[in-house]
Amino acid sequence: MxxxxxxxxxxxxxxxxxxxxxxxxxxxxxxxxxxxxxxxxxxxxxxxLGIVEISVHQEHSGLIDLEARLESIFNLKEVIIVPETYNSLDSTNNKLNIGKAAARYLDRIIKDGDIVGLALGTTMLSIANALNDTKNVKSIFVPLVGGSDNNKIEYQVNIIASKFAESFGAEAQYISAPVVTTDKRTKEYLIQDASFTKVKSLWSQLDIAIVGIGAPIQSSNLIWTGAFGNKDIDLLNSKKAVGDILSRFYDIEGNIIYSELDERIISLDLSLLKDIDFVIGVAESVEKAPSILGALRGKFINVLITSESTARKILELNDSN
CATH class of the missing domain: 1.10.10.60 (Homeodomain-like)
Structure with a gap:
């Protein structure tokens, strides 16, 4: 030279x-x-010297900034915001795209030996249906909650676990219990069954959990609209429940709401989510923003997959409270 x-x-x-x-x-x-x-x-x-110029074309650069803000404020491992290039009121399209994003994320992080816990519901079904061309892993998929009273079998947690396992060429375990029992004695009987004991033993070994976030005001919430009666709902409202994960409830500050309902609920306790490496919260809609904010403040999730309008509403609510 x-x-x-x-x-x-x-x-x-x-x-x-x-x-x-x-x-x-x-x-x-x-x-x-x-x-x-x-x-x-x-x-x-x-x-x-400018001989090489590297540029990253970010079609959704604003979303990247939003993701970074949420990650920083709530100390999250990752936030994935799905752009809304369609009618934001079209909940079917929103859920479909959110499901695809969650499916891609799971395929990226899952590895041999992982034990993956799953919730139930429409959001979980959208993820299961989006699991195409995934890698094969020697993993176990296990329900984190009992079944619901919803009559659509595809929403049941055992069906969802089966779909996830089949997509990854993995193993599935199943739960033989409802999410909410009629009384405390019924729950005590069910959780002593050998099949449930096996499932519960896997709960202490979880590497990944994928959960939806429920909002009591939404009719799509399978628990609030089915398993709970008016007395239960009045109790939760009196305690200012803003949302639920795995049918366990919390307020806007992320405080877990303990009540006699817990004596009838069969699901992983929210406090145990904090010991899991990846807890992926998948939820969207502006109406759910308070529920998601409570989950973030309670540190029940460390990965969030949501829509742009929802993300902006979460930040707005956080700034105002």
Whole structure:
């Protein structure tokens, strides 16, 4: 590199080999008879002189900023915001796209040996239906909650666990109990059954949990509209319940609401979610923003997958409270 022209030529050549021909630095080193450390320095110089200009085309750069804000404020591992390029009131399309995003994320992080816990409901079904071309893993999918009274079998947690397991070529365990029992004695009897004991033993070994976030005002909530009676709902309203995960309730500040209902509910306790490496909360709609905010403040989830309008509403509510 005796002169500027020669310097520029060498920098351009090496940059072309690396960025266009996609040779490794080791391959360039051998071809150019230069030390590998020199190749690294020359590539940096090519960028500093403007010979190489790297640009990342971010069609949704505003979403990236939103994700970063939520990750920072709530100390989350990752936030994925799905853009709304359609009518934001179209809940079917919203749920479909959210499900696809959650399916891609799970396929990215899951590995052999993982034990994955699942909730029930329409959001979980949308994820299960979006699991296409996934990798095969030696994992176990296990329900984290009992079944609901909803008469649509595809929403049941055992069906959902089966769909997840089939997509990944993995194993599924099943739960033989309702999410809400009629009384305390029924619950005590069911949780002593050998089949439930096996499921519960897996709850203490969870690596990943995927959960929806329920809002009491939404008619799509399978629990509030089915298993609970008016007396139960009045009790939760009196305690300012803002949402639920796995049919366990909390307020806007993320405080768990304990009541006699817990003596009838069969699901993983919210406090145990904090010991799991990945707890993926999947939920969207502006109406659910308070429920999601409570879940974030309670640190019940550490990954959030949601829509743009929902994310903005969460930040607005957090700033105002």
């Amino acid at each position: 005796q002169n500027n022209d020669g310097d520029t030529r060498l920098l351009t050549k090496i940059a072309s080999m690396y960025y266009i021909e996609e040779l490794t630095q080791s391959q360039i080193s051998k071809k150019m008879n230069l030390e590998r450390s020199m190749i690294s320095r020359l590539l940096k110089k090519a960028r500093s």
